[in-house]
Amino acid sequence: MVERRLFFLIGLLVVACGLFLFWNLRSPMGFILSLRFTKIAALCVVGAAIGTATVLFQTIASNRMLTPGIVGFDALFVFIQTALVLTLGSVGFAALPSLAQFGMETAILVIAAVALFSVLLRNGAEDILRLVLTGVILGVLLRGLAGLAQRMLDPSEFSIVQQATFATFGAVDETQLAVAAVILGASLFGALKIARYLDVVALGRNVALPLGVDYDRVAFMALGLVALLVATSTALVGPITFLGLLASSLAHAVLPSWRHTQLLPAAAVIGATILVSGQFVFERLLGLQSTLTVVVEFVGGVLFLFLVLRRSKP
Known part of the structure; x- marks a missing residue:
């Protein structure tokens, strides 16, 4: 049953990729297909990376309402871009080697x-509240510093910052994409290697240790993979905070399984399918540009609020 559902999800992704590549294809076909393939590869890499990272993070945190993006990745990314433009200027920023x-x-x-x-490893999952609060506070601090720095920029430099800090799949560098794909593949392989231990870690520290699982070691490895996956996807296209929450929630809903050997691939496939199918609808059917990330963030934010409110009910 679970395997059939997983193959069905893979089939949906293949169909979405096929529609994106060949819908309304015109001459010159080779050039158009190369552009579409680069974009679809970026969509799949980012969606799979964020989906996988979210399942790993939620397992270590023992909380399905959280996503690694909530602890300030987007704010740090915006701060980095703003600092680069402020120190180098628009010409120096544009001259930076992309890789x-x-x-x-x-x-x-x-x-x-x-x-x-x-911070999470000090006392296990009991420190998750401190982790989230620290991330939120650091995010507010970095957004404030970035906002102050942006006030010092002239309008042309400010527009460059705005363009650099908004998630987009329209101009992804192929070399960066290749590096990101290698990192994703290695991270997925590493996640699947520790998947059987994650099944036990999900039960909590007090249960995992008596069962012979080195909780701290597995948690450190999982969080290292989370950091690598989210950092790579954010540096590649920009921050997408709530995509992982959508992918993880759908993976748990579609697959009635607690095994990470099934949940991790499912979340990766669903994350990629959300981005590919969403981009197809907005770009091919509606003729809109740069709208998908806004919709994903809106739907993901609504889902987050729903999960919080449902958990708060007596």
């Missing part, structure tokens, strides 16, 4: 995430 910028942003986000997530 070097991508690597630097990924490294900063990974280091910051590992430093923040390590």
Whole structure:
């Protein structure tokens, strides 16, 4: 039953990719297909990375309402972009080698995430409230600093910051995409290698330790993968905070399973399907541009509020 549902999800993704690639295809076909393939690859990589990272994060946090993006990834990304434009100017920012910028942003986000997530390992899942509060406070601080810096920019530089900090799939560098795809593949492989231990870790620290599972080691490995996946996807296209919550919630709803060998691929496939099908609807059917991320964030935010309100009921 579970395997059939997982294959069905993969089939939906294949259909969505086929529609995106070949819908209303005209000459020159080779050039158009190359552009569409780059975009669809970026959509799949980012969706799969965020979906996988969210399942891992929720397992360690023992809370299905949380997503790693809620702890301030977007604010740090905006701060980095603003600082670069402020210090280098619009010409210097545009002259930055794209791969070097991508690597630097990924490294900063990974280091910051590992430093923040390590708070969770002190007392296990009991520290999740402190982790979230710390992330939210740091996010507010970084947004304030970024807002102050943006007031010092001239209008042309401010427009560059706005363009750089909004998630977009229209101009993804192929070299960066290739690096991100390799990181995603390695991270998914690593996540599946520790999946059987995650099944036990999901029961909590007090249960995992007597069963012979090194809770701290598995949690550190999982959080390291979360940091790598979210940092890579954010540096590639920009922040998408609530996509992971949608993918994870749908994965748990579609698959009646607690096994991470099934949940992780399902969340990855669903995350990719949401982005590909959503981009197809807005770009191919409605003729709109740069709208998908706004809708995903809105729907994900509504889902987050629903989960919070449902959990708060007596």
